[in-house]
Amino acid sequence: MIVRTLRTAALGAASLALVLPTLATSAAPARGTLDTMANDQVDAYDWVRPQADYVRREVMVPMRDGTKLFTVIVYRKGTSDGPILLSRTPYNAGRATSRNRSQKIEEILPVMDKEFVNDGYIRVYQDVRGLDGSQGDYVMNRPLRGPLNPTKVDHATDAYDTIDWLVKNVKESNGKVGIIGSSYLGFTSLMALIDPHPALKASVPQSPMVDGWMGDDWFHNGAFRTFGYDYDLSQTVAKGGGSVPRGSGEDYAAYLKAGSAYDYAKAYGLLDIPAIRKVLEHPSYDAWWQGQAVDKLLAARPLSVPTMLVVGQWDQEDSYGAPAVYKALEPKDTNNDMVSLVIGPWRHSQVNYEARSLGALDWEGDTGLQFRTRWMKPFLDCHLKTDAPACDTPPVLTYATGTNRWEVAQEWPGGAYTPLYLAKDFGLSWSKPEAGEDSYVSDPAKPVPMLPRPIHMSGEEWRTWLVQDQRFAESRTDVLSYSTQALAQPVHIKGAPKVDLHAFTSGEDSDFVVKLIDVYPEEYSEKPQMAGYQLPMGIEIFRGRYVHGFATPAPLEPGKSYNFKWSLPNVDHVFLPGHRIMVQVQSSLFPLYDRNPQGWAPSIMKAQPQDYRKATETVQRGGEAASAVWLPVVQED
Structure with a gap:
């Protein structure tokens, strides 16, 4: 029995041996058998598969000091003679070029890249030095080489060296480069204009960080x-x-409990963060801030690269930079064809996303896509493409909110400045009224909130806070609200409204916040949810201690009248018939801005509990102290 079984088994094994070669021939190549406990981790996986319709290259580009910067180059297969569109980012170039790990090029790149890569552009993203895949040290807003930067490298040299490498090593290109990006990437796009590489032919800085003290981050x-x-x-x-x-608690309560900005940083262990310490150590507009102001750097150099500056009308982060650079560069543009300004109906960076609406506001279609396809891409095409079409870039392009239409102009601002005076009985007047004054008590223990509470400065709440209905603030006793009657005719403004505020305080320091507001009719059947809506057209703050100069803070003399002057963000807006124009005045906007203690502290950053005091703030109107908001009014035909 045993002998028979062994013999049968041997015959079975022989038969199986005859079959196995046939099975092995039809199956995938054998890779060998792994031990159950073999290491399951592998070094890498190339997620770009052969069927991908694009090429994606990762390279380390050498800079003049030997540092290598991680750079990703993406283009559709078959591309040749293509313009290069570069972005230098602190937000991870690898992640920006692998959005969905798709095998389709328009799926792995940001939305705004679609029209470009589908038209033969070569898209390049690069990590700035010291971040993500790049070598070197990271310095927040690395200053230009010079007094604040003793090294031989900065964002200008890194852009130059990167462009030099790209035009020599990307054989699919035509040797022409444009640079583009928003926010920090807008900053690096501007820095590339300082001693630019000859191959840099166009720049589109969007919502750029320009001057971190005067009006940006x-x-x-x-x-x-x-x-x-x-x-x-x-x-x-x-x-x-x-x-x-x-x-997960509310920001308003957290900042109020902490006390000063310094105490807040101390409570959360932030004082060892170099970038935070630098800001705390420079509370005034000293040489450190002035030396980093990109508009001043560019004003001192020739204008040699065509530049399209872009900003959103309700940019909650960097509303200052693009118009400031336009103001610095436009005098150099003798033919009015080298620098242009674009103001769209957007929040920060919304130009690069779907932009059909903002908060409660709806536009006529996707305004971001409209701008990118009708104006931005043709601007880049005419400067970057081989056998390029003729340029037809408008010097100024704005979106008139209220009537919801794009407008082309030859200059900015586009209106004549006309005073709208604060008047008695909380009215507004186009003619100077009789003298008077209005007062309120500002209490640092109960600061005016930036939004209805609870407040979380993140997500959609943060993105849309500048279009928040202001009725929540109007009812407060520490907010003064002045209003016109319902308008009989439209009022069209194009420019940055200017605040001309005459006021005094019972304290030794004070902040003043002014809001310009479009008040919708109380009955509004066209869009019932907007009935009575108080839409901000501009909100901006001024810290009183700087009334004599931003570099020279000084206490305010209690009871002495001062003339505080500053600008609201740039706007193209039509106040429609039946609407009212409103101006609100208050002394805090919390927790976005730290509280002014209203008692004197050499540095508000380090104000002590005893420095925080109630103060009576008095706004003057009419006569020799006629407070007003000067509106850039367009005289319609």
């Missing part, structure tokens, strides 16, 4: 923007970064 007219803590922590910490670890 960290301060506005001297008032500190607290959300910068979260940005600095997320940008500069390799491990454990992200937002400040204050939990």
Whole structure:
């Protein structure tokens, strides 16, 4: 029995041996048998498969100091003689070029790239030095080489060296380069214009960070923007970064409990973060801030690269930069064809996304797509393509909110400045009224909120706060609201409204916030949800201690009248018949801006509890102290 079984088994094995070669021939190539406990981790996986309709290359581009910067080059297969469109980013070039890990080029790149790569452009993203895949040290808004930067490298030299490498090593290109990007990428797009590479033929800085003290990310007219803590922590910490670890509670309560900006930083262990310490150590507009102001740097150099400056009308982060650079460069544009300004109906960076609406506001179609296809791409085409079409770039392109239409102009501002005076009984008048004054008590313990509480400065709430209905603030006793009667005729403004405020305080310092508001009719059947809506057309702050100069803070003399002057963001808007124009005045906008203690503190950043005091703020109107908002009014035909 045993012998028979062994013999049968041997015959079975022989038969199986005859079959196996046939099976092996029809199956996938054998890779060998792995041990159950073999390491399951592998070094890499190339997610770009042979069927992809694009080429994606990762390279390390050498800079003049030997540092190599991680760079991703993407283009559709078959591309030749293609213009290069470059973005230099602190937000991870690898992630920006692998959006869905798709095998379709328009799926792996940001939305705004679609029209370009489908028309033969070569898209390039690069990590700035010190971040993500790039070598070197990261310095927030690395200053231009010079007094603040003793090294031989900066964003200008890195852009130059990158462009030089690209035109020599990307054989699919035509040797022409444009640079583009929003926010920080707008900043690097501007820095590339300083001593630019000859192959750089066009630049599109969008919502660029230009002057972090005057009106972009960290301060506005001297008032500190607290959300910068979260940005600095997320940008500069390799491990454990992200937002400040204050939990899921409300921002208003968290900042109020902490006290001063310094005390808040101390409570959350932020004082060891170099980027945060630098800001805390420079509360005034000193040489450190002035030396980094990109508009001043560009004003001192020739204009040699055609530049399209882009900003959103309700940009909640960088409303200042693009118009400031336009103001600096436009005098050099003798033929009115080298620098242009675009103002769209957008939040920060919304130009690069779908832009059919903003908060409660709806536009006529996707305004972001309209701008990118009708004006931005033709601008880049005419400067970058081989056998390019003729340029027909408008000097100024704006979107007139209220009537919802694109407008082309030859200059900016486009209106004649006309005063709208604060008047008695909380009215507004086009003629200078009789003298008078209105007062309110500002209490640092109960600051005016930027939004209806609870407040979280993140997500959609943060993106749309500048179009928030202001009725929540009008009813407060520490907010003065002045209004016209219902308009009989439209009022069209194009430019940056200018605040001319005469006021005094019972304290030794004070902030003043002015809002320009479009008040919708109380009955509005066209869109019932907008009935009575108080739509901000501009909100801006001024820190009183800087009334004599931004570099020279000084106490205010209690009871002495001062003339505070500053500008609201640039706007193209039509106040329609039946609407009212409103101006609100208050002394805090919390927690976006730190509280002014109203008692004197050499640095508000380090104000002590005893410095925070109630103060009576008095706004003057009419006569020799006629407070007004000067509107750039267009005289319609």
